[in-house]
Amino acid sequence: MSVPASTPFQVYDTTLRDGAQQEGMNLSVSDKLAIAPLLDELGVGFIEGGWPGAVPKDTEFFKRAAKELDFRNAELAAFGSTRKAGTRAVDDPQVRALVDSEAPVVALVAKHDLRHVERALRTTGDENIAMIADTVAFLVREGRRVVVDAEHFFDGYRFDPAYSRAAVLAGFEAGAEVVALCDTNGGMVPTWVADIVHEIRGAVGPDAVLGIHAHNDSGCAIANTLAAVEAGCTHVQGTVNGYGERTGNADLLSVVANLQLKYGLPVLKVSEGLPGGLTELTRIAHAISEITNISPFARSPYVGASAFAHKAGLHASAIRVDPDLYQHTDPANVGNDMRMLISDMAGRASIELKGRELGFDLAGRPELLGRVTDRVKDAEANGYTYEAADASFELLLLEEIDGQRPQFFRVESWRTIVERSGGRGTPATAEATVKLHAGGERIVSTGEGNGPVNALDHALRQALVTVYPELESFELIDFKVRILDSMHGTDAITRVLIEMTDGQRSWSTVGVGPNLLEASWEALTDSAIWGLRHRGVTPL
């Protein structure tokens, strides 16, 4: 590897610009203003905010960022393009807008594939190089640090290496601080990247700062970034959670975790005595997911909810004794946790670990541990799964510890009616009636909904909220149905998993029954019980 640990390494985040190209993502100015400080806290060196001038929302972001944001680690970067063919950079309003954004850093996208120059830009190779040189020089004269984003560089280099190389050299000669080599179409594999970066490193000399910007179309974005670093790049671009167009950009979180933990390169800036850095990785990944409103991917390296979750029951006791043998890094390094999944291979060891995770010490109570293990095995044989339903597992545990689960209410009966009066296309109606006792009262409540579960959910909440106003803030955010042993058709067992939130945390419960509604009712009531208990509510 040619990168000494002392190289001032640049971590360049483009979540707010290239990440926002993801299908279904639509970031508002306030979303961007909320994400940027989290990126700064993580310790990236650059935050690319958008394309001022071209995108009105981005123009406003830079205006507000200049006033409202005060970074401790990062520099703000504006993204834009080289000037139009046949003009001067100083006269190009798009280039002007980059200066007007007042961002200290400008990332300039510039074509580095002759085919794109000729067929998309419809100009000559020479004019494109003049456009790079002129625009970079202008921005440098205006006091900006310039990063050239060498668009389609790798594909271009494989087609015509001399042209792509000349374009890179033109950027450096005009004063660019960095040229970031882009795999814009994302189809490279690591050895191709390594070979090409190695050749370019030879052409630009040892002092020029080369960067890498990878997309994940071949599933190699993270590895391509590492390969580029090994071959001499000291500037890496990427996005949080790998957001981006098509298959996304290189996931910057995995890239920095790999560089710090596998390569020993301290690439994140961390301010002494302040939180931030790699140990905040998981928290920041999830906080940004909340803002983008894109569910976190459980299998994400390092930060995913499943990233350090172990299912293998047979190994549970060995994992407990020697966790390092079963994980590639200590999850604490990235602010994540090891989790033991309660699966159908659940042994006492994994139940004990799970209990500890939830704050119950079962180690000193072998008889209790045995009872809980038997209950879990029995429940799982009947179709329950606690792996994705910690709240239900906790209620089971409480039942064994206290002899009963918390009694916030007592159900007398419930009923749902769904009917459709008419042929194909006529909508059906659903209603549910719940009768229960809570706070010394008998409560009868009827709810409507677009389906029977929805109606039951409404009826239950309506009944309970008068006694337990805390329920007002609860919201059902996920509902999953699974038919078990499908060979019996509608006679099969139904399992329902629901996830509820109170705005601060979320929890999951499971219900099982021969009937979707019975299963849903169990999960809904357990969810209400767990939520009330964790809000510190006393049963009335």
Added chain:
Amino acid sequence: MSVPASTPFQVYDTTLRDGAQQEGMNLSVSDKLAIAPLLDELGVGFIEGGWPGAVPKDTEFFKRAAKELDFRNAELAAFGSTRKAGTRAVDDPQVRALVDSEAPVVALVAKHDLRHVERALRTTGDENIAMIADTVAFLVREGRRVVVDAEHFFDGYRFDPAYSRAAVLAGFEAGAEVVALCDTNGGMVPTWVADIVHEIRGAVGPDAVLGIHAHNDSGCAIANTLAAVEAGCTHVQGTVNGYGERTGNADLLSVVANLQLKYGLPVLKVSEGLPGGLTELTRIAHAISEITNISPFARSPYVGASAFAHKAGLHASAIRVDPDLYQHTDPANVGNDMRMLISDMAGRASIELKGRELGFDLAGRPELLGRVTDRVKDAEANGYTYEAADASFELLLLEEIDGQRPQFFRVESWRTIVERSGGRGTPATAEATVKLHAGGERIVSTGEGNGPVNALDHALRQALVTVYPELESFELIDFKVRILDSMHGTDAITRVLIEMTDGQRSWSTVGVGPNLLEASWEALTDSAIWGLRHRGVTPL
């Protein structure tokens, strides 16, 4: 690269075993029996079905697979472990069960990290090597092809190369056909893998078949697999959609697409004249997602819904003119499509092909083909999927050809009531009333069931069977529910897929609605219609 294109390359799928370790995944025997033929159709060489003997469900899978599955490309593999320390393989019931499974291939997990041998297995390095040699030799004598899964190989090699190398050599010397080098904890990066495989290749000689089994904990599973192939592995293991414990296994779909499209290695087996191979990649990925009931990840390389989706921006017209400039491979290579706008994947060509498959020639009727394509696009945008519901697609086609679907009955109304009178543990009751017109009569029928869908199914059959006695033989054999857009909780759209049989063939229909019962009703009635039509019944 040291792999000539002529090497008989082995693609080894472990979705049904290692993939099933994923958090939240729980495959039934019938799920596995449904997934295996799809893997075979894709053209993998090996399908690892589970651990017979250790997991009762897997024992049953192998029993049923031997009778029910007939692969055209793949060999079935059973997974198991080396014998216990201090015993003989021939006496070990776990090893015996592998032979009893009748799978022609056995994958034998064997420790290759001395620390695991001493600390988890609590035996000596020498005894572990004896366990490998004895178990492999026993299985080979029993006529099995043996793949050794060299567990924790890379971590072990970095700790004590001599020991891990000796274990690999012991496997080959005892007659193993393949030793698959496992990055069990998933923390490797490509250059580490390449260096180690290169060293092992030197130790085992050019003819030994080395394999690679990677996990994605550093985000490099696909790249690590490619690095291993470049360094001389000719056997790759992985799972569909990258399913697996923690961050998952190497995504076998991306691996084979990269090997075929980037490296020019024709690794999938394809039977002349039959569908299958790389162009079926996207369809098979999604069909397997339906069975596992795990939402497909839109950003998956090659097969994701977003993988070739371009946000229609500045480049839209350039992309349309010159798509090759903007995509790393032609999406048709993997059965996917470029998308410019929010739209579905159904193109006219695939609709035409599907029609032909069902016996309708749409090629000569471009206007009809256009109408059907529009209907399908519209329906898919509303949550329908026809990939696993041929019967529903056929009814849609008939509607466009004949102006209406076959009219066996006309529904006036239906209603379901589910109620539970009592607390936890009291069973609920469900009944449904259906009013419909058939054979010139108005029929009112009430059915009971253990749930509302079951009750509706009973009421519908009871109503119709007097007019259409053929319905007597119909049986519902599968019922799947999927909640779409789960961010809205119970307000979301529900999709139901059902499979019906008449004892001779089976067919599948889909229903979608804001309400589970509406969706189920649509699927149930379409299923009855399709079944009656294909029994040659005339509407009365």
